[in-house]
Amino acid sequence: MSQIVVESLEKRFQVAERSPGFVGALSGVFRRRYRTVDALAGVDFRIDAGELVGYIGPNGAGKSTTIKILSGILTPSAGRCEIEGLVPWQDRKAHVRNIGVVFGQRTQLWWDLPVIESFELLRDIYRIPPSQYRTSSRELIDIMDLAPLLDTPVRQLSLGQRMRCDLVASLLHQPSILFLDEPTIGLDAISKLAVREFVKTLNRERRVTVILTTHDMDDIEALCDRIVVIGGGRILSDGTLASLRAKLRSERRIKLELLEPVAFDSPDVRVISAEGATLHLAFDPSVITTASLIKNIAESWPVKDIFIENPPIEELIAQLYAANRVNA
Amino acid sequence: MNAVGAYVAIVSARYRTLLQYRAAAFAGFMTQVFWGAIKIMVFFAFYAVSREAQPMSLAQVVSYVWLGQALLGMLPWNMDKEIEQLIREGAVSYELVRPLDLYAFWFARTIALRTATTTLRSIPMVLLAGVVLPLAGQAQWALLPPESLTAFCVFLVSLFWALMLACAFTMLMHVFLVWTISGEGLNRVMPSFTIVFSGMIVPLPLFPDWLQPFLNLQPFRGLVDVPFRIYTGSIPVADAWPDIVHQVIWTVIFVAYGRWLLQRSLTRLVVQGG
Amino acid sequence: MRGHGLGLYWRLILASMTSQMQYKASFILSSLGQFAATAVEIAGVWALFSRFGNLEHWNIAEVCMFYGLVNVSFAISDAIGTGFDQFGALYVKTGHFDRLLLRPRSIFLQLIGHEFALRRVGRFSQGLAVLAWSIVTLEIDFTAYQVFMMLVTIVTSVCFFLGLFILQATLSFWSVETLEIMNTLTYGGVECAQYPMAIYEGWFRRIFTFVIPLACISYFPVIAVLGIDDPLGSSRLFQTLVPLSGPLFLGISIVLFQRVGVRHYTSTGS
Numbered sequence: 104m105s106q107i108v109v110e111s112l113e114k115r116f117q118v119a120e121r122s123p124g125f126v127g128a129l130s131g132v133f134r135r136r137y138r139t140v141d142a143l144a145g146v147d148f149r150i151d152a153g154e155l156v157g158y159i160g161p162n163g164a165g166k167s168t169t170i171k172i173l174s175g176i177l178t179p180s181a182g183r184c185e186i187e188g189l190v191p192w193q194d195r196k197a198h199v200r201n202i203g204v205v206f207g208q209r210t211q212l213w214w215d216l217p218v219i220e221s222f223e224l225l226r227d228i229y230r231i232p233p234s235q236y237r238t239s240s241r242e243l244i245d246i247m248d249l250a251p252l253l254d255t256p257v258r259q260l261s262l263g264q265r266m267r268c269d270l271v272a273s274l275l276h277q278p279s280i281l282f283l284d285e286p287t288i289g290l291d292a293i294s295k296l297a298v299r300e301f302v303k304t305l306n307r308e309r310r311v312t313v314i315l316t317t318h319d320m321d322d323i324e325a326l327c328d329r330i331v332v333i334g335g336g337r338i339l340s341d342g343t344l345a346s347l348r349a350k351l352r353s354e355r356r357i358k359l360e361l362l363e364p365v366a367f368d369s370p371d372v373r374v375i376s377a378e379g380a381t382l383h384l385a386f387d388p389s390v391i392t393t394a395s396l397i398k399n400i401a402e403s404w405p406v407k408d409i410f411i412e413n414p415p416i417e418e419l420i421a422q423l424y425a426a427n428r429v430n431a
Numbered sequence: 432m433n434a435v436g437a438y439v440a441i442v443s444a445r446y447r448t449l450l451q452y453r454a455a456a457f458a459g460f461m462t463q464v465f466w467g468a469i470k471i472m473v474f475f476a477f478y479a480v481s482r483e484a485q486p487m488s489l490a491q492v493v494s495y496v497w498l499g500q501a502l503l504g505m506l507p508w509n510m511d512k513e514i515e516q517l518i519r520e521g522a523v524s525y526e527l528v529r530p531l532d533l534y535a536f537w538f539a540r541t542i543a544l545r546t547a548t549t550t551l552r553s554i555p556m557v558l559l560a561g562v563v564l565p566l567a568g569q570a571q572w573a574l575l576p577p578e579s580l581t582a583f584c585v586f587l588v589s590l591f592w593a594l595m596l597a598c599a600f601t602m603l604m605h606v607f608l609v610w611t612i613s614g615e616g617l618n619r620v621m622p623s624f625t626i627v628f629s630g631m632i633v634p635l636p637l638f639p640d641w642l643q644p645f646l647n648l649q650p651f652r653g654l655v656d657v658p659f660r661i662y663t664g665s666i667p668v669a670d671a672w673p674d675i676v677h678q679v680i681w682t683v684i685f686v687a688y689g690r691w692l693l694q695r696s697l698t699r700l701v702v703q704g705g
Numbered sequence: 706m707r708g709h710g711l712g713l714y715w716r717l718i719l720a721s722m723t724s725q726m727q728y729k730a731s732f733i734l735s736s737l738g739q740f741a742a743t744a745v746e747i748a749g750v751w752a753l754f755s756r757f758g759n760l761e762h763w764n765i766a767e768v769c770m771f772y773g774l775v776n777v778s779f780a781i782s783d784a785i786g787t788g789f790d791q792f793g794a795l796y797v798k799t800g801h802f803d804r805l806l807l808r809p810r811s812i813f814l815q816l817i818g819h820e821f822a823l824r825r826v827g828r829f830s831q832g833l834a835v836l837a838w839s840i841v842t843l844e845i846d847f848t849a850y851q852v853f854m855m856l857v858t859i860v861t862s863v864c865f866f867l868g869l870f871i872l873q874a875t876l877s878f879w880s881v882e883t884l885e886i887m888n889t890l891t892y893g894g895v896e897c898a899q900y901p902m903a904i905y906e907g908w909f910r911r912i913f914t915f916v917i918p919l920a921c922i923s924y925f926p927v928i929a930v931l932g933i934d935d936p937l938g939s940s941r942l943f944q945t946l947v948p949l950s951g952p953l954f955l956g957i958s959i960v961l962f963q964r965v966g967v968r969h970y971t972s973t974g975s
Contacts, residue, residue, distance in 0.1 A: 145924050174807060175806060177972070181960050195806065196810070197809070198811045199808060209799075211804050213724065215724035215728075216720055216724060220720060223716075224716060228808050228809075228815075432790065454880065458882070458885040461886055462886060462888050462889050465893050466889075466896065469896055469897045469905075471907060472905045472909065472955065473753075473900055475906075476900075477756075477760055479761065481757050548952035573947045612734075615735075616734050619734050619738030623738075623744070624741070629751070631903045633749045635754055638755075639752065639756065
């Protein structure tokens with residue numbers, strides 16, 4: 104049985120509408136309008152232990168609503184959800200022991216206390232046995248290289264340092280599932296790499312299931328075996344990155360570097376952009392195979408180098424939304 | 432932006448906020464009513480057993496309490512958030528670049544702070560205490576009309592100077608902030624004394640007789656006690672002029688001191704290159 | 706399990722004190738400010754007594770017993786109840802409440818452990834001084850029962866005010882706009898319990914006895930502390946038992962908070 108089972112999950116909200124401006128404020132004195140928003144309109148998926156899943160979609164797509172339901176913060180309007188045999192919103196205390204949650208925007212550490220004291224408070228909150236705490240904290244602190252930061256008050260940490268501490272904090276109780284909500288938002292390049300490396304290690308070596316929401320497509324490419332795309336409260340796509348690519352666009356990309364700038368023209372190929380001797384080309388592999396296209400080009404033009412490229416993931420997703428008429 | 436422009440902008444912004452959070456405004460109003468009711472009941476109890484003539488009649492005290500509840504926001508108990516921030520962050524010296532009289536500009540902002548919500552909140556309070564309660568047959572609880580039309584006019588003059596005095600003192604609080612810690616300490620403790628010595632807690636004539644000479648000299652009586660007693664007739668119109676002069680003198684002193692202090696602290700900031 | 710909860714409470718409180726001690730200047734100024742702000746009240750009481758002599762049956766030392774006990778109690782509840790008092794601003798607006806739901810402990814324990822607000826020492830010391838002056842001036846030979854009733858008053862008042870903070874927190878799941886109305890019950894409650902309830906009008910007294918049990922947690926037990934006859938005619942037994950309404954009130958507000966407030970939050974997420 105899957106570790107996480109989600110079946111026809113629905114969530115509706117009532118939103119009060121407030122008219123802007125002075126007149127609006129006055130008219131609001133007399134009546135208030137509500138409208139219903141379908142944040143989730145029937146979401147299904149299953150996740151097995153040890154998977155690393157990217158959960159992506161634009162703001163308002165239902166991403167954080169799903170995460171909130173899975174972590175037991177929100178009760179759905181309809182549908183089923185079981186995680187390790189528990190219903191998150193019914194067995195809150197038992198369920199949250201199994202999960203770790205990191206919000207990229209908000210820290211769970213005590214702002215004015217040294218990092219190590221936050222860790223020790225979490226030990227007491229989660230009732231982690233001392234021996235387990237000693238080994239797991241030492242190990243996590245080593246991997247994330249936090250030893251030099253432990254005595255610094257959290258408010259003095261940089262964003263990257265704080266995120267590393269937050270990751271460790273969410274893992275002290277050794278959860279089997281980790282939810283990461285925008286873990287790399289606002290981080291510098293080096294911290295981003297460190298966070299990714301850490302998440303990868305955790306997933307590979309400790310078999311922790313990771314569910315990651317992000318706007319950073321590099322995170323997805325670097326980490327996720329599986330991508331679930333949500334839009335308008337529905338799952339638009341669920342599968343590997345490769346299958347997402349295959350499903351969406353048959354077009355492939357080639358980056359061509361020529362020895363000198365020339366007026367390039369070739370049948371079966373569309374020129375996307377040309378800058379001096381560097382060209383970006385697109386072609387349809389069902390019309391011509393990659394191999395024969397490369398052969399043709401190499402025979403007809405002064406080629407310095409050829410790169411086969413995949414379309415950037417942002418473009419794939421934009422396409423997916425367009426196909427499903429979802430406003431990004 | 433000139434001082435008048437600043438005033439208009441702030442007042443309209445505050446009214447908008449107040450209307451947007453109308454439930455909050457209503458809750459605030461109810462809180463003031465409740466407070467007024469408790470105070471009045473305490474005075475009922477004290478007056479009930481009192482055999483001797485008191486310096487103010489119970490009816491006068493009740494009116495005094497309601498006026499206080501209506502005009503609470505006029506007292507100098509808080510500061511303008513933007514000015515406060517400007518000073519805390521040491522960004523005051525940039526203000527000097529602007530070709531305007533900084534004191535006058537801030538004074539306009541301060542008038543806005545002291546009047547914007549007060550005007551809107553005082554109207555329902557006066558309606559409730561002055562119209563609804565007498566109509567409901569609760570005359571002993573009511574805010575009575577002023578002694579005479581003349582008394583009302585003199586009251587308005589005195590109220591205007593109470594506002595000026597309040598703003599001049601609020602300006603002093605702003606300028607004190609330049610001294611960081613000690614200024615802040617002063618600003619945390621001062622409002623409490625201001626409130627007692629204004630008469631807001633207990634009308635000043637009800638304090639012990641031996642304190643009266645001091646109470647009559649100190650500036651804060653001009654905030655509450657003078658205008659309210661003129662309204663209720665506890666100070667007769669004919670005797671009111673010295674008290675209004677008292678208000679004007681203290682306002683002038685506070686303004687002069689505030690101007691001087693602001694000038695001095697700005698010069699110091701410039702010398703320090705802050 | 707219970708003991709463990711108390712252990713965690715202690716840990717959280719220690720952490721909050723460590724945090725507060727990093728802002729010593731701010732702590733000292735807030736305490737001073739609060740001391741001054743609450744001391745002006747006693748100045749008012751003093752002024753009125755020096756003008757009028759007595760307040761119906763009550764002399765100033767007796768009134769100071771009411772005044773001191775309610776201020777000491779309110780300062781304690783204010784110090785331990787910050788997590789509930791500031792709940793709307795600290796947890797609901799910021800979305801920080803989510804984090805509490807993500808931890809395997811009771812929400813109540815986490816919120817009561819939010820902070821022990823040391824700056825409330827301003828009101829506390831002021832109330833304590835007035836209480837001490839009252840005890841000295843009244844020259845009562847306290848019996849064990851009277852001392853016991855003094856403790857009862859403090860405990861039941863703390864429960865009551867804490868219950869008010871929790872009700873206020875419950876309301877802030879819906880709106881933080883109307884919270885100022887709760888001040889009539891908290892600060893207004895303190896204001897009116899500073900004087901013996903007997904001086905107020907009948908309708909007012911009945912509301913604050915039967916609807917909101919303010920008189921039950923301050924007026925009646927303090928009568929027993931003073932060892933005098935109640936001008937309202939209540940018996941000693943009544944005065945001894947009625948403070949139970951404080952813990953009862955607290956219990957009801959906790960249940961409302963968990964069953965109604967938290968449930969509303971988890972179904973709307975806002």
